[in-house]
Amino acid sequence: MTALLSDRLQEYYSDIGEPQPAPSRISDQTAESLAEWLRIDAQLCDWLRDPSEIVDADAIAPSHDLIRMARQIVRRFQVQGLQIPPSMVVPDSNGGIAMEWHHGGIFRLIEILTKGETRLTEFSDGHRRFSMQLEWP
Numbered sequence: 001m002t003a004l005l006s007d008r009l010q011e012y013y014s015d016i017g018e019p020q021p022a023p024s025r026i027s028d029q030t031a032e033s034l035a036e037w038l039r040i041d042a043q044l045c046d047w048l049r050d051p052s053e054i055v056d057a058d059a060i061a062p063s064h065d066l067i068r069m070a071r072q073i074v075r076r077f078q079v080q081g082l083q084i085p086p087s088m089v090v091p092d093s094n095g096g097i098a099m100e101w102h103h104g105g106i107f108r109l110i111e112i113l114t115k116g117e118t119r120l121t122e123f124s125d126g127h128r129r130f131s132m133q134l135e136w137p
Contacts, residue, residue: 036085060095
């Protein structure tokens with residue numbers, strides 16, 4: 001199942017930070033939320049300096065292009081008004097990047113895979129509820 005992210009955000013993220021209309025000014029977002037989004041972007045910028053430093057010896061580091069794609073995704077979330085940033089943004093061992101949201105018994109994961117594909121997976125109380133590929137307009 002493939003879906004446009006903009007079509008799915010409201011449905012799947014409404015309980016952890018309902019998307020709001022795009023802010024007309026940065027001051028429309030809460031300072032705390034903005035600070036977290038900026039922290040995540042700074043983390044990704046740090047990764048761009050030397051991606052090999054962020055993974056263990058036997059893991060594959062994400063490429064510069066994939067890190068840039070993650071930064072674009074973070075910016076899109078911000079522009080779409082998603083108030084709750086990911087709990088974590090981490091490299092996976094295969095050269096991809098994972099963005100994780102935790103809320104109660106709900107765990108959501110967006111994986112940016114090495115070929116630039118993105119996948120949204122949701123778990124509830126440890127059981128997978130769904131997984132779908134996302135397309136970016």
